[in-house]
Amino acid sequence: MSFPKDDVDPEATLSLDSGPVIASLERAQKPYVLEQLQGPGAPRRFVLQLAEMIIGRSLQAHISVDSALLSRQHVQLVRSGPEYACKDLGSKNGFYVNGVRAHSAVLRDGDTLQLGDVVMIYREGE
Amino acid sequence: MTDAFVRFWGTRGSIPTPGHRTRRYGGNTSCVSLRVGNALYVCDGGTGLRELGVSLMQEQPNDAIEAHLFFSHTHWDHIQGFPFFMPAYSSKNTLYVYDATREERVRQLLLGQMRSDYFPVAFSDLGSTIISRALETGETLIDGVCVRHIEQVHPGRSFAYSFNVAGKKIVYATDSELDLSIQNVSECDANRDRLRQLPAELVKFVQGADLLIADGQYTDEEYATKVGWGHARASTVVDLAVQAGVGQLAIFHHDPMHADEDVDQLLAVARSRVELHGARISVFGAREGLELRI
Numbered sequence: 278m279s280f281p282k283d284d285v286d287p288e289a290t291l292s293l294d295s296g297p298v299i300a301s302l303e304r305a306q307k308p309y310v311l312e313q314l315q316g317p318g319a320p321r322r323f324v325l326q327l328a329e330m331i332i333g334r335s336l337q338a339h340i341s342v343d344s345a346l347l348s349r350q351h352v353q354l355v356r357s358g359p360e361y362a363c364k365d366l367g368s369k370n371g372f373y374v375n376g377v378r379a380h381s382a383v384l385r386d387g388d389t390l391q392l393g394d395v396v397m398i399y400r401e402g403e
Numbered sequence: 404m405t406d407a408f409v410r411f412w413g414t415r416g417s418i419p420t421p422g423h424r425t426r427r428y429g430g431n432t433s434c435v436s437l438r439v440g441n442a443l444y445v446c447d448g449g450t451g452l453r454e455l456g457v458s459l460m461q462e463q464p465n466d467a468i469e470a471h472l473f474f475s476h477t478h479w480d481h482i483q484g485f486p487f488f489m490p491a492y493s494s495k496n497t498l499y500v501y502d503a504t505r506e507e508r509v510r511q512l513l514l515g516q517m518r519s520d521y522f523p524v525a526f527s528d529l530g531s532t533i534i535s536r537a538l539e540t541g542e543t544l545i546d547g548v549c550v551r552h553i554e555q556v557h558p559g560r561s562f563a564y565s566f567n568v569a570g571k572k573i574v575y576a577t578d579s580e581l582d583l584s585i586q587n588v589s590e591c592d593a594n595r596d597r598l599r600q601l602p603a604e605l606v607k608f609v610q611g612a613d614l615l616i617a618d619g620q621y622t623d624e625e626y627a628t629k630v631g632w633g634h635a636r637a638s639t640v641v642d643l644a645v646q647a648g649v650g651q652l653a654i655f656h657h658d659p660m661h662a663d664e665d666v667d668q669l670l671a672v673a674r675s676r677v678e679l680h681g682a683r684i685s686v687f688g689a690r691e692g693l694e695l696r697i
Contacts, residue, residue, distance in 0.1 A: 362692065374693065377685070380408060383692025385427045 309361060309402035316395030317343045325402075328356040331366070332392065346370055346393025354384075361399070363390065405569035408438040409614060410694040413451020416578075416620050416634065416656035417480050424662040429691025432480035433577055433656060435616060439568050442546035443470045446564060446575040446616075448513075451691065452484030460489050468496040471545055473552075475577050476561035477512040485513050486522050496531040499545075503552045503562040505537040553608045555579035557633040565608060571697050574609050577618040577656045581605075581635040581643060582626060595623070596679055599642040609647035613697050616689060617643070619654035622669055637669050641676045644684050653689040 309325040323340050330339040335349040348368035354361050364381040365372055373391040374382045384390075386401035413431030420430040432449030445455065459468055468490045475481055490496045502509045510533075514526040542551045549567040554560060556579055563576035585591060586600040609615055619637030621629055626636045637654050644652040654673060657666050666688045673686050 360692075365696070375687075377687045377693070378695070379693055380696035381410075381692075381694040382690075388427075 307403045309356075310400040311340065311390070312398045312400060313342070314396045314398060316393070319396075323397075325354060325356070325361060330354045333366075333368075342392075342395050344393050344395055347395060351392050359401075359403075360384065368392070405439060405571075407566070407568055407571050407573060407697040408436075408694055409573060409616075409697060410436045410438075410455075411451070411653075411689045411691055412436060412455045413447075413449045413484070414655055414657055414689040414691055415449075415480075415659060416618070417659045419450045419480075420659045425657075427663040427690060428657055428666050428688055431691060432483065433475070434484060435575060435655075435689075437548075437566055437573060439546070439548055442548065443468070444545070444548065444550075444566060445470055445472045447475055447481045447577070448472065448483070448485040448488065449480050450484045450487075453487040453489075454691075456484075456487065456489040456491075468493070469499075470496075471499045471501065473501050473550070473564050473575070474509050475555075475563070475575070476557060476559060477509060478559065478578070479516075481578070482513060482516060486517050486524065491529045491531050491533070494530040494532075498531055498533045500533060500535050501538050501550075502535060503538045503554075504560065507535055507537075510535040551608065553605065556581070556583045558631075561633070563608065565612070572612045572614075573697060574612040574615045574617075576609070576615065578633055579618050579635060580631070580633050581639045582630070585639070598645065598680060599639050601639075601643050601646060606643065606646045609643060609649065611648055613650045614653065614695065615640075615644055615647070615649045615651070616653045616655050618656040619669070619673065620656050620658045622672065625658070637673045638676050641673050641684070641686065642680070644686075645677065645680045645682045649684055651685045651687070651695075653687055655689040657688070 311323045313319045313321050331350050331353055332338060332340040333349050333351040334344060334347040350366045351368040352372050353364050353366055360383050362381055362383045370393045371378050375389050384399045388399045390397045390399060413434040414429050415432050419432055431451035433447040434449045434451030434455060435446040436455055437444040491498060500509055517526040538552055542549050551565045552562045555563050561578040565572060565574045581601060584602050591597045591599050617640045618635050619640040620634040621636050623636050623638055654670060670686060670688050677684050677686055
C-alpha cells in the first residue's frame with residue numbers, strides 16, 4: 278500500500294521571495310520516523326514510508342530486526358490521517374508503549390516502543 | 404482462554420481539553436470500552452464516546468451493533484458524547500443502558516440533554532432500540548460477564564463497576580473522592596507516608612483486579628484546595644490499589660488544567676508511593692487510543 282500523498286508537489290516552482298512557502302515545504306517534508314536506540318542493529322533510523330508496515334524478525338518485514346525476542350511478524354504500524362497506530366500481531370513477547378504493555382496504541386511524538394530487546398522512539402512527521 | 408480488551412476513548416475529567424498540551428493523554432472526556440468476544444461494554448459516555456461510535460461504524464458498517472452502556476453518573480463530562488454516538492441513530496442497533504440508581508435516572512438525563520434547548524435531534528428520534536435496565540444489587544450476568552457495582556463518594560452520587568470474566572477482573576471507578584473515606588485520618592495526617600486505609604467494602608470490591616481504572620485527578624498539593632469536589636488524590640488511589648492487590652492501575656480523569664507533563668509528574672509521584680509501600684503495581688496514565696489485552 279502506498280503512502281498517502283499529502284506531501285508537496287515536486288513540480289512546484291518557488292519564487293525567490295517565497296520564504297514562508299519554503300518553510301511550509303520543510304514542515305511538510307518532515308518524515309515519520311522510528312529511531313532504534315537498543316537491540317540488534319542499533320542505533321539506526323527507519324523512515325515510515327508506507328501506510329501499513331510490519332515490524333518483526335522476518336526478512337520480509339518492512340522493518341526487520343534480527344532479534345530472537347521478536348516474532349516473525351511482531352507488530353503492525355497503520356497510518357490513519359496524521360497518526361500511526363501500533364498493533365500487536367499476536368507476538369510472543371508483546372510490545373510496550375512507554376513501559377505499558379499494549380495490545381494497540383495510537384502513537385504520539387516521543388513515545389518509546391519496546392519489542393523484546395528492541396527499543397525505538399517514535400518521531401511524528403508532518 | 405477468553406481475552407478482554409480494554410480501550411480508552413476519553414480520559415479527561417470535567418471538560419474536553421483539545422490541543423497540543425494534552426495530545427499524549429488526550430482531551431476527550433470519560434469513555435472506556437471493554438470487549439469480550441463479540442460483546443461490547445461501555446463505561447461512560449463522555450466525548451470519547453463519539454470516537455468509539457465512529458470506530459464501530461467503520462469496523463462493522465453492515466452489522467447490527469449491540470452495546471451495554473454503564474454510566475458512573477450523569478454529570479456532563481460523562482454523558483455529553485451520547486448525542487454524537489453514531490450507532491444510536493441506526494435502527495438495526497440496540498443499546499442497553501444500565502442504571503444503578505434503579506430510578507431510570509440515566510435514561511431521563513440522556514433524554515434531557517437532547518431537549519431542543521440543547522440539541523437539534525430529540526432522544527425519541529434516535530433510530531436505535533434503547534432499553535433501560537435497572538442494575539440489581541449484587542451481581543448481574545450480562546453476556547457471560549459478571550457485573551457488580553458500588554456507590555462512591557461524589558456530589559450527586561456516582562458508581563463504580565467491576566467486570567469479571569474467565570477469572571479476569573476489571574474495575575472502572577471514576578469520580579470518587581476516596582479521600583473522604585479514609586479510615587485512619589489522624590494517623591495519615593501525622594505521617595503522610597502512612598497507608599491510607601479505605602473502607603473494607605470498597606477494598607473487597609476492587610480486590611484482585613487485574614486492571615483498576617480510577618480517578619486520580621489531583622496531586623496532594625492540589626487536593627488541599629479541592630476537598631469536596633468529588634475527586635481523589637492519585638496517591639490515595641495508589642493506596643487503594645495496594646490494599647486491594649491490584650495488578651495494573653490506570654490513573655484516569657485527568658485534570659483539565661494538567662498538560663501531559665503534569666500528568667507525567669503526577670504518575671512519577673504515584674509510582675514512588677507504590678515503591679514506598681513495597682508493592683508491585685504497574686501504574687500508568689490512561690491515554691486515548693491505548694488498548695490493553697487483559
